[in-house]
Structures are given as C-alpha cells and as structure tokens.
Amino acid sequence: MTDPGSDPAQARARLVRGLRTHGCAITPAVVEAFLAMPRHLFLPGVPIADAYADEAVPTQVVDGVATSSASQPSMMAIMLEQLAPAPGHRVLEIGAGTGYNAALLTRLVGPSGRVVSVDIDEELVERAARHLAEAGVTGVDLRVGDGALGVPDAAPYDRIVLTVGSWDVRPEWVAQLTPGGRLLLPLTVGGSQLSVAFDLRPDGVLESRSVRSCAFIRLRGAGAGPEATEPVRPGWLAQVPEGAQPDLDLVATMLDEPGKLHRSAGALERADVWDGLGLWLMLTVPGALRLLTSDAEDPPGYWLVPTGQGRATVAVAVPDGLAALVTEPSGVRAFGAQGETAVRRLRAGIDAWYAAGCPHAADLRILAVPAGAALPGEGAVVEKELSRLVVAPARA
Ligand SMILES: C[S@@+](CC[C@H](N)C(=O)[O-])C[C@H]1O[C@@H](n2cnc3c(N)ncnc32)[C@H](O)[C@@H]1O
Structure with missing residues (x-):
C-alpha cells in the first residue's frame, strides 16, 4: 500500500x-x-x-x-x-x-x-x-x-x-x-x-x-500602511487603534505600578484578544490599546493572555491610569494613580459587549466609504487614510 x-x-x-x-x-x-x-x-x-x-x-x-x-x-x-x-x-x-x-x-x-x-x-x-x-x-x-x-x-x-x-x-x-x-x-x-x-x-x-x-x-x-505595532519599552509593544495617539511613555511607566486586581468570571483565551471582546474594546472604548510582550513567562504583578509567541492583552489608558484584561486569575488589573478610572472605563466596555450579545468578527457588519464621505450608517467609526469604516453588530 x-x-x-x-x-x-x-x-x-x-x-x-x-x-x-x-x-x-x-x-x-x-x-x-x-x-x-x-x-x-x-x-x-x-x-x-x-x-x-x-x-x-x-x-x-x-x-x-x-x-x-x-x-x-x-x-x-x-x-x-x-x-x-x-x-x-x-x-x-x-x-x-x-x-x-x-x-x-x-x-x-x-x-x-x-x-x-x-x-x-x-x-x-x-x-x-x-x-x-x-x-x-x-x-x-x-x-x-x-x-x-x-x-x-x-x-x-x-x-x-x-x-x-x-x-x-x-x-x-x-x-x-x-x-x-x-x-x-x-x-x-x-x-x-x-x-x-x-x-x-x-x-x-x-x-x-x-x-x-x-x-x-x-x-x-x-x-503598505503604518507599522502594526509601536515600541513601548524593551520587550513590550503596543498596537493602537487607527487614529489614536496614546502616551506610550506614560504607559511604559505605569506598567511598573500594578494596583488592584478586580476578579471577574470567565477566562480569557488567546482569540479573545484579537476577536470578540478584544476587537470590540479596540473599536469602541477611547484609549484602548493592545499590549504585547515577547516574555513567555508572566511578568511580575500582572498576567497576560498567552498567545503562543509571548503574551498579549487589551488595555485602556486614561491620563495617569491604565487597566488591562488579565488572566490566571481572570479579571481587570489597575495600574497607575488613576488606574480605577481606567478600570471603570474598561468594565463599561465589557458590559456593552455583553449587552450587544457578545459579537465576534463574524457577527459584524462593516460599511466602507471614501475618506471624507458622509458616514453611511451607525456604529464605531474607523478613520483610515483613504477610507472610513463604520462597524456595528450585524443584527443591530
Ligand atoms: C500570502 S502570499 C499569496 C499566496 C498566493 N495567493 C498563493 O496562492 O500562493 C502574499 C503575496 O502577496 C504579495 N504582495 C505583497 N505586496 C504586494 C503588492 N503590493 N502587490 C501585489 N502583490 C503583493 C507577496 O509578494 C506574496 O507573494
């Protein structure tokens, strides 16, 4: 045979x-x-x-x-x-x-x-x-x-x-x-x-x-478009949504100031960073960004979602505060002096995702028009150089 x-x-x-x-x-x-x-x-x-x-x-x-x-x-x-x-x-x-x-x-x-x-x-x-x-x-x-x-x-x-x-x-x-x-x-x-x-x-x-x-x-x-990630500090990269300009030097500093961990039910998986909740937060919450580290081990004081090539998470930055989704145990970790403000904003985003029926990429409807054209519908607006997108759950 x-x-x-x-x-x-x-x-x-x-x-x-x-x-x-x-x-x-x-x-x-x-x-x-x-x-x-x-x-x-x-x-x-x-x-x-x-x-x-x-x-x-x-x-x-x-x-x-x-x-x-x-x-x-x-x-x-x-x-x-x-x-x-x-x-x-x-x-x-x-x-x-x-x-x-x-x-x-x-x-x-x-x-x-x-x-x-x-x-x-x-x-x-x-x-x-x-x-x-x-x-x-x-x-x-x-x-x-x-x-x-x-x-x-x-x-x-x-x-x-x-x-x-x-x-x-x-x-x-x-x-x-x-x-x-x-x-x-x-x-x-x-x-x-x-x-x-x-x-x-x-x-x-x-x-x-x-x-x-x-x-x-x-x-x-x-x-070719812009680089997919920006350096935060050695070993750490950030991915910021289109048009956002968070103060990454401040983010780098706050990573050394972990505060309270707010426990929550439900463990995060790798895909959640890029799809589902993570994608939703990146599209709808001002100050959202993804943090990626090549460290396979848990950095001290906080825990990120393993991706196979390191760890990644979705976080929200506010002036002087940061909140990040963490796993093992799962929840939201505050960083910096205004960490609790960031936690509230991140949690509001999570609540909105549940209220919308936990949409994933496959549940989204995306409309695209040339940059500067009238918005063709309601939803999260993503401004590109040549186009603008409107993203919303398909069943909305
Ligand atoms: C994932 S591969 C495509 C696989 C291919 N369809 C196949 O069946 O083997 C992506 C390809 O896009 C090409 N590429 C990158 N930039 C391009 C561009 N601006 N115009 C045309 N092709 C491009 C790369 O050279 C590469 O061969």
Whole structure:
C-alpha cells in the first residue's frame, strides 16, 4: 500500500476531507477545485505531507520574515466561499504568490471567465508561471506590479481578492469593480486582521456580506500602511487603534505600578484578544490599546493572555491610569494613580459587549466609504487614510 503521507492524491483527499469536516469548504465547486488542483506542484521541493498539511508554507523569507507563502488551505477555502466566484466571472487576485489560488480560481470561473493575478515580486511571478505550466493550468493572466493600484487595463472585475493584508480600502480597487461586484480583502480593523467580503452597492457604499478572522502577510509597496505595532519599552509593544495617539511613555511607566486586581468570571483565551471582546474594546472604548510582550513567562504583578509567541492583552489608558484584561486569575488589573478610572472605563466596555450579545468578527457588519464621505450608517467609526469604516453588530 502507498504511504498516504507521500502519495499526493491521497494526501489531497485527506486535506479536502478535513476542509469539509471543519466547514471551510462547503460548496461543491470549491471542494472540486481543491480535489482537482495538485497543491504540491506549486510547492516544489516541499515534502508531500507538508504541502498538504493545513498550514501556511513560507516560500520566500527575507531577514527572517516571510514575504510570501502558500496560504493555509482552510483559510483559502473560507475566503473562496466568501468570494463566491462563479463561471464567467472576471477575477483579479492581488498576491499571486505560488499561483495556487489563481489556479483554484480558474476552475471556479471556468473557460468563460478570466483570472488576472498580480504580484509585486517579479521572481515570484516567474515561479508562479512555472508552477501553473507544470500543473497544466492555462488561462491565468499573470502580472508583475503593485496590486495597490489594481490592474486597470483588464478591469472591470466581478471579484477582486487580496491574498495579502491591507491597512486601507483603496479607491483603485473600488473603481475597478463591476456594479454589484465583490471586494474581498484581509483588512486591518482596530488592529485585528479581518477577511471582509464587501459588495459594492449602487450608492457606492461597500457593505460587508461576511467577515472572518485571518492573519496574512501585509502588502508591500504603495499600500503598505503604518507599522502594526509601536515600541513601548524593551520587550513590550503596543498596537493602537487607527487614529489614536496614546502616551506610550506614560504607559511604559505605569506598567511598573500594578494596583488592584478586580476578579471577574470567565477566562480569557488567546482569540479573545484579537476577536470578540478584544476587537470590540479596540473599536469602541477611547484609549484602548493592545499590549504585547515577547516574555513567555508572566511578568511580575500582572498576567497576560498567552498567545503562543509571548503574551498579549487589551488595555485602556486614561491620563495617569491604565487597566488591562488579565488572566490566571481572570479579571481587570489597575495600574497607575488613576488606574480605577481606567478600570471603570474598561468594565463599561465589557458590559456593552455583553449587552450587544457578545459579537465576534463574524457577527459584524462593516460599511466602507471614501475618506471624507458622509458616514453611511451607525456604529464605531474607523478613520483610515483613504477610507472610513463604520462597524456595528450585524443584527443591530
Ligand atoms: C500570502 S502570499 C499569496 C499566496 C498566493 N495567493 C498563493 O496562492 O500562493 C502574499 C503575496 O502577496 C504579495 N504582495 C505583497 N505586496 C504586494 C503588492 N503590493 N502587490 C501585489 N502583490 C503583493 C507577496 O509578494 C506574496 O507573494
């Protein structure tokens, strides 16, 4: 019997079974595309078992940081379901990488459709072309260029998908969509990366159809956006919401002044920092910020949520005070002279999250308009450079 770990067809079948079991690949066309496309041919030199594991595979690393990867299959499946490409669609993919997702897209749009895929890195595009030829895939129009600008000469597109994270919603992408078209992108919202499928409404507003949590490499080039984190003090970083400018020197000082721990029910998990309560606090509570430390051990005097690569938490800063969500035991810890004021503000945010029905990323509706346009609805407003977002629970 062939070792299922080394036989590509068996490994692929097992991967797809997992994608179906976990509800990532749902529609028959998406399942069929994953079954048909030999992922290992897009990852030459990678062992079959690794090529078909449900993991991202880094394919280009610069100074220890991955600048390209074959994305995690389950996330790709979730995003293809969000994108819903149909036969005959014209699709633009930004972030060609290995070419594997473009190959899946060609199956989904069929011979009457068109897939244009752009990457900023010429060498990656050359490699993607070789992978596609090896897999016998024709019909991907590969381009080298900065996807921040879209690919205007082949526009308009029924679907535009970024397989790379963006800080902003760029007008170029909106301009290159057909009326009613869909833009799917990993978008930074309150410091979290969310895979948002926006439909373009007749009034020009982008309205989300679905939102999921995700974690992608970020855009290079004109759409790179600001750094995701700012230094607080050695070993500590802060992630601040769009437009906020907390006094991080003061935050650094207050970390040495732990005060009272207010115990609360319910333990925090890693995901709570980035989704659910953490995301809500970042979007709705003035002064909210995430604190991240590379220390795997509990820093003395307070406890943060383990993330696998260190510890992180959501905190609220007020003048001369800080309050942070802590775990083990779970609760809210005050820091600094005005720590109790910060605790009250943080607790009000927690109460509001419960009152709203504990929304997570998937429960949110996001509207996007160009920067300076009238607000298209009610909710938390996130001001970007080129766009403004309004975020609220979908059922509100
Ligand atoms: C996660 S990888 C994409 C994976 C790819 N879709 C696949 O199936 O293998 C992200 C890609 O985005 C590319 N990228 C980064 N900035 C870009 C930009 N401004 N325009 C186009 N591509 C960009 C990177 O070079 C990288 O190859």
